[in-house]
Amino acid sequence: xxxxxxxxxxxxxxxxxxxxxxxxxxxxxxxxxxxxxxxxxxxxxxxxxxxxxxxxxxxxxxxxxxxxxxxxxxxxxxxxxxxxxxxxxxxxxxxxxxxxxxxxxxxxxxxxxxxxxxxxxxxxxxxxxxxxxxxxxxxxxxxxxxxxxxxxxxxxxxxxxxxxxxxxxxxxxxxxxxxxxxxxxxxxxxxxxxxxxxxxxxxxxxxxxxxxxxxxxxxxxxxx
Numbered sequence: 059x060x061x062x063x064x065x066x067x068x069x070x071x072x073x074x075x076x077x078x079x080x081x082x083x084x085x086x087x088x089x090x091x092x093x094x095x096x097x098x099x100x101x102x103x104x105x106x107x108x109x110x111x112x113x114x115x116x117x118x119x120x121x122x123x124x125x126x127x128x129x130x131x132x133x134x135x136x137x138x139x140x141x142x143x144x145x146x147x148x149x150x151x152x153x154x155x156x157x158x159x160x161x162x163x164x165x166x167x168x169x170x171x172x173x174x175x176x177x178x179x180x181x182x183x184x185x186x187x188x189x190x191x192x193x194x195x196x197x198x199x200x201x202x203x204x205x206x207x208x209x210x211x212x213x214x215x216x217x218x219x220x221x222x223x224x225x226x227x228x229x230x231x232x233x234x235x236x237x238x239x240x241x242x243x244x245x246x247x248x249x250x251x252x253x254x255x256x257x258x259x260x261x262x263x264x265x266x267x268x269x270x271x272x273x274x275x276x277x278x279x280x281x282x
Contacts, residue, residue, distance in 0.1 A: 074119070074131070081156025083149050084135030088160060091119045093128035097282060098190065100169045101130045101161045103154065103176025105196070106144035109137050112173055114195050114223075114253050117267045118274060125275055130161055132172075144175060147182070154179045158187050169281070170218075174198050174230070174251065178209065181216040191219040191281050193274065194241075196251050199231025214239045221277045223270055225249025244273040 074089040089110060100122060104110050110131040119129045135153045136145055144150065161168050170180035171193030184192045200207050213220070213236075220241035224233045226248050233245040246269050248259040255266045 072123075077160060078138075079157040079160045081135060081153045083145070083153035083156065085138050086135050086153055086157045087133040087138050088157065089119070089131040089133070091123050091129040091131070093123040093126050095126050096123075096128040096164070096166055097126045098167045098169055098278070099128045099130055099161055099164055100171055100193065100278070101132055101180075102193070102195075103132045103134060103150075103172030103179055104137070105172075105174030105176055107174070108252075109133055112252065113263075113267065114173055114270055117271050121271045122275065122278070125278065127169075127278055128164060128166065132157065132161075132176075134176075147175075147178065150175060150179050151183050154183055155187065162188075167281075169193060169278070171195065177222075178212055181212045181220070185217040189218060191221075192216050193277075194220060194222045195270075196224060196228060196253070197222050197231065198251075199235055202229035205235065210237050213241060216241070219281065221274065223273055225251060225253050242277060244269075246270050 074091050077088045079086045102115050104112060110133050115131055119131055122129050167190040169191045170184040170189035172180050173195035177194035177197045180192045197213055199209055222241050222243045225246050228251045230251050233243055236243055246253055246266050248255040249266055253266060255263055
């Protein structure tokens with residue numbers, strides 16, 4: 059552990075520790091945010107257009123350890139290698155499978171999750187890897203403007219307790235476009251694919267992230 063920081067709620071939050079993990083797709087990197095008296099690990103992968111600095115991933119990493127959930131932000135090998143374009147889904151899955159033993163090393167139940175492409179990876183692989191559940195942030199239901207190219211089968215086929223958290227204005231799939239299924243669905247009003255809200259919205263960016271964090275925290279309680 060290195061220097062600690064103070065969260066917006068005023069609690070001391072230890073800085074993460076980092077682990078490099080070899081996988082069949084190259085070296086991945088995990089930032090570990092240790093939970094207080096942890097009962098589970100939440101592993102979160104990033105999207106195809108960015109890394110673990112995404113606002114939703116960072117907000118969860120700051121908030122959840124105080125609720126007993128060790129949060130692992132996973133940087134896929136292509137990002138670690140400095141590449142700007144994500145590889146094919148099969149390669150993303152290979153990287154995720156390869157680092158799973160490191161995620162399970164604390165010998166706690168592991169919840170597979172991620173945002174966008176990372177959410178798809180979690181849905182595709184969670185059950186086979188023995189995940190407790192799946193958290194899908196900004197699930198890319200379809201490419202923008204192409205609803206006919208649906209990826210609903212990945213979500214519906216997860217086979218585990220699943221929560222989707224979706225921005226109300228996400229061009230990759232607004233909440234009303236999602237099919238009925240066994241998953242839970244929470245809307246972050248006015249949020250885009252990165253959960254950014256416009257300045258004219260009747261809620262602030264911090265309030266939008268509070269909706270996301272609150273929904274995830276409540277859902278995690280149901281998994282204990």
